[in-house]
Amino acid sequence: MAYSEKVVELNERPVNMGTLDKADPNVGTGLVGAPACGDVMRLQLRIGDDGIIQDAKFKTFGCGSAIASSALVTEWVKGMTVDQALAISNRDVARELALPPVKIHCSVLAEDAIKAAIADFKKKREERAGKAAVAQTNP
Amino acid sequence: MTCWNCQSATGAAPFCAACGKLAARPPGATHFDTIGLPRGMDLDVGALERQYRELSLKLHPDRFAHADPRERRLSLEQTTGLNEAYKVLKEPVRRAFYLLKLEGVDLEREDGSSRGSMPLAFLEEVMALRERLEEAREAKDLDAAQAMAGEVLTRQQEALGQAQDALRARLASGGTDADALQRAGLALGRVRYFTRFLEEVAAMEEEALG
Structure with a gap:
């Protein structure tokens, strides 16, 4: 099965591949896996206090379509608000990459990874807010 | 289903009990039905081989070369179904995945969501394993990769054992x-990720032999 041009391009030039500091309170990490193939994808977003995504990195162990899907969404989300990023659907990814039906799960993985990363970021922020509230009541 | 030839009722058997003509494959027939063995995790491998050989001979398209077109087509269909059933059932890992699917959990689904399927701690572990393997690959350190593969193989077998025990319990409970x-x-999910890792090591070995 031949990969689409866009998939090949993103595999040859995997921009945004790498890691962000997991401990950074502004970094959300999403880690997802595909039960159909046993591949794993990690997506990390650095989100400013204004809710704008400043940076995005990915690390994917999987087929070319999975790598391309994660690379593509890291390109897309930079500069987006959290809500805009949450609106990205796997169908957008599959369409852009012209994924065949057997590779749709790769785009599902990328969508899930964005959602997981944002959920992680929100959890961190709530924990921070909780601690700040506790610190305020117990000076 | 009724027999296309004599109109009597046919079951999961490949031949019509009344007239002996080849029957159509009933929709919803399981691989266990096709091979004529009871559904279960613990299959009698000898019986599986025997049933497969016997049915292959009986259903073989060569035997129907001069039969009417309907029987020729059914012989092909039945043989294809038989081969698929044999392939899935003889392999313990594939048999376990298949039984899980019959119980309503299909890990093969292409549109399956990844959320909530495996615990995060497990995925973190898989990620760490894959990263270590990538380092070994970049360093061309086949020994390190094979040592990791040894550990992962043990864990894959453990997970398969747990999956088989759980499937036995599920079947014993009547679903x-x-x-x-x-x-x-969950156990078969672990099997899947470990298998993927072992495939990567195998690919690395092939590269090294290059």
Whole structure:
């Protein structure tokens, strides 16, 4: 099965591949896996206090379509608000990459990874807010 | 289903009991039905081989070369179904995945969501394993990769054992033990990720032999 041009391009030039500091309170990490193939994808977003995504990195162990899907969404989300990023659907990814039906799960993985990363970021922020509230009541 | 030839009722058997003509494959027939063995995790491998050989001979398209077109087509269909059933059932890993699917959990689904399927701690572990393997690959350190593969193989076998136990419990409960089904799904999920890792090591070995 031949990969689409866009998939090949993103595999040859995997921009945004790498890691962000997991401990950074502004970094959300999403880690997802595909039960159909046993591949794993990690997506990390650095989100400013204004809710704008400043940076995005990915690390994917999987087929070319999975790598391309994660690379593509890291390109897309930079500069987006959290809500805009949450609106990205796997169908957008599959369409852009012209994924065949057997590779749709790769785009599902990328969508899930964005959602997981944002959920992680929100959890961190709530924990921070909780601690700040506790610190305020117990000076 | 009724026999296309004599109109009597046919079951899961490949031949019509009344007239002996080849029957159509009933929709919803399982691989166990096709091969004529009871559904279960613990299959009598000898019986599987025997049934497969016997049915292959009986259904072989060569035997129907001069039969009417309908029987020729059915012989092909039945043989294809038989081969697929044999392939899935003889392999313990594939048999376990298939039983899980019959119980309503399909890990092969292409549109399956990845959320909530495996515990995060497990995925973190898989990620760490894959990263270590990548380092070994970049350093061309085949020994390190093979040592990791040894550990992962042990864990894959453990997970398969747990999946088989859970599937036995599920089947023994008559399909009501929801906890056993969940355990089977998680254990087979682990099998899948470990298998993927082992495939990567095998690919690395091939590269090294290059």
